[in-house]
Amino acid sequence: MTLSTLLDGFASVDPSFADVEITAVTADSRRCAPGTLFVALPRGDRAGFVHDGHDFAPAAVAAGASAVAATRPLPDLAVPVLVVDDTRWLLPRLAGRLLGDPSRQMRLVGITGTNGKTTSSYLLEAIWRHMGRRSAVVGTIETRLADRQREPGMTTPDPVTLQRLWADCLIYGVHDAVIEVSSHALHQYRVGATHFTAALFTNLTQDHLDYHPDLEDYFAAKCRLFAPDDWGQAPRAVINIDDPYGRRLLAQLGPEAISYGFGPEAVVRGVEPVYDAHGSHVRIVTPAGEWRQDLLVLGEYNIANALGVIGVALALELPLEAIRAGLAGCAGAPGRLEPVRCGQDFTVLVDYAHTPDAVHQATSALRGLTPGRIITVFGCGGDRDRGKRPQMGRIAAERSDVIVVTSDNPRTEDPDAIIAEIEAGIPAGLAEVHTEPDRAEAIRLAIDLAQTGDTVLILGKGHEDYQILGTEKHHFDDREVAHEHLGGRGL
Structure with missing residues (x-):
């Protein structure tokens, strides 16, 4: 598709390079090759925007990119540069048009x-x-x-x-x-x-x-x-x-x-x-x-x-x-109130709930179905919305009989500091409270506390099979930990 056809209705194209042939669109300079239009995305003003795509335009051209779309002039490039108001808005439209929408x-x-x-x-x-x-x-x-x-x-x-x-x-x-x-x-x-x-x-x-x-x-x-x-x-x-x-x-x-x-x-x-x-x-x-x-x-x-x-x-x-x-006939999604069964006389469920409302909904759903106690294991993610931490602590304590506060992808934060912020929202005397930064140990503790008719509710990860420590992912699956510990108890 020619550059002028691809950009028609989105941006004006200089007639001198209107017939440049474009076969691919990307915002990743490492994926550029001859025929590629590289779209430079700005850094942005929100969390998660680390790089400015304009800094990678020379690398895109060196890899063979035939043209560049940018939000500012890039005069040193040896290929056509299209200056537009918003490359983030433009990118999906170019990708869609190239594939016939x-x-x-x-x-x-x-x-x-x-x-x-x-x-x-x-x-x-x-x-x-x-x-x-x-x-x-x-x-x-x-x-x-x-x-x-x-x-x-x-x-x-x-x-x-x-x-x-x-x-x-x-x-x-x-x-x-x-x-x-x-x-x-x-x-x-x-x-x-x-x-x-x-x-x-x-x-x-x-x-x-x-x-x-x-x-x-x-x-x-x-x-x-x-x-x-x-x-x-x-x-x-x-x-x-x-x-x-x-x-x-x-x-x-x-x-x-x-x-x-x-x-x-x-x-x-x-x-x-x-x-x-x-x-x-x-x-x-x-x-x-x-x-x-x-x-x-x-x-x-x-x-x-x-x-x-x-x-x-x-x-x-x-x-x-x-x-x-x-x-x-639908059993729902993996990791959504998913049971872990090893013949025990209490219930163990793994769920993805990681917001205040989701914790409330999950614990409320089980209250009328649990003849014994609800034992809830949960934590809050590091480098994420800190405001919900005390809320989740309060809600878990209000809706559970026992809570075990632990880690859930602490990332670059101190796990104990995250737990302290959760504890700050827990009213005194409302529930039996345990803290254990090691998530595997927290799950084992909750299972060991369980008695006949209780429900152990392990919240936060659901289907996820990793724990983020620092900036690295490590294999971790709540379901595996629970299953191994239940099996090791000889149930």
Whole structure:
């Protein structure tokens, strides 16, 4: 594709190099070769932006790049330099156009929210599977096109990888896909030039305030998913109106939006929920019909996830029989209240909950199902939002009988200092409190404290199989540690 065709409508191109042939677009100078347009991304003003892509433009040209897009003149380069206002906005659009904007040929669902994105993705995929459709899942746990697994990376991949992913979906005959869309991805335009058929908002509670200056900025980033795209089309919105930010978002959207929740004003409504050790059960009320839905996932928050997915399925005009059967057969996502069973007479569950609201939801889901005590193991990530640490300590103490405060990816911070900030929020005398910086020892301690009928809830990592110490990842899996210790007890 010529440079002038690629940039048409995005930026003006000097006629002297309008016919330069471009075969690839990248923001990584190491991936440049003849025919590549290198897009220099600025450092930015948020956490995580370490490098300025303009500094790597000479290396990109040395590697063979045929042209450079930048936000300022780079006069010393021996290739055409296109100066534009925002290269971060431009990158996904160039990557998409070069591949024929593949997402426009798909039924693509974006899910955003603080909690519930991954489970909702798996629930929706289960409906497609029941229908025999080949589908893709892109998110926190994995990137999978039908049965083809990709290396997991960020929750939402970079824009060039993402556009390549949509193109690969079409090659493999996949036309249905669901992607978790993080606030970082929305703020950084990673899903720019991606056409969404439907978009789901699950909830918004405190998280990522190491990146966003406040909750309003966090919310504004989430709202971008529901705006009209480059082709003037907005996704069919499905909004949780039990969440205050969801109600605000619904007020901004048109009457086509589908609301869901437990209240009478919701378009998709859950009524008469019942919970037991085998899952959750709820009557579903929708304009398309009513039915009793059985779910393998536990807790009110997982019923809410199912309600949101039902709203999406209705927006996609999927048959009710497939919705009901697909949801009933889905065990949810790995590392979400995942049991560890070694014949013990108490319950051990591993869950990804790592925000104040998620801790509240996970512990609340288990209170009515636990005849004994709830013993909660948790920590908070280092070099991340410090404001949620005392909140998580308070909530864990309020909702548990015993808590074991430990490390969870301390990164470059002192684990004991993080634990002290968590302890600062724990009211005196509310729960039995233990501290153990060594996460493996903390899990073993919690299991040793457990008695018949208790529930040991290990929070924070879920599906993750690593612990970040300093700047290095080390293999660590909560499920493995729990399984090994339970097995070693001779149960």
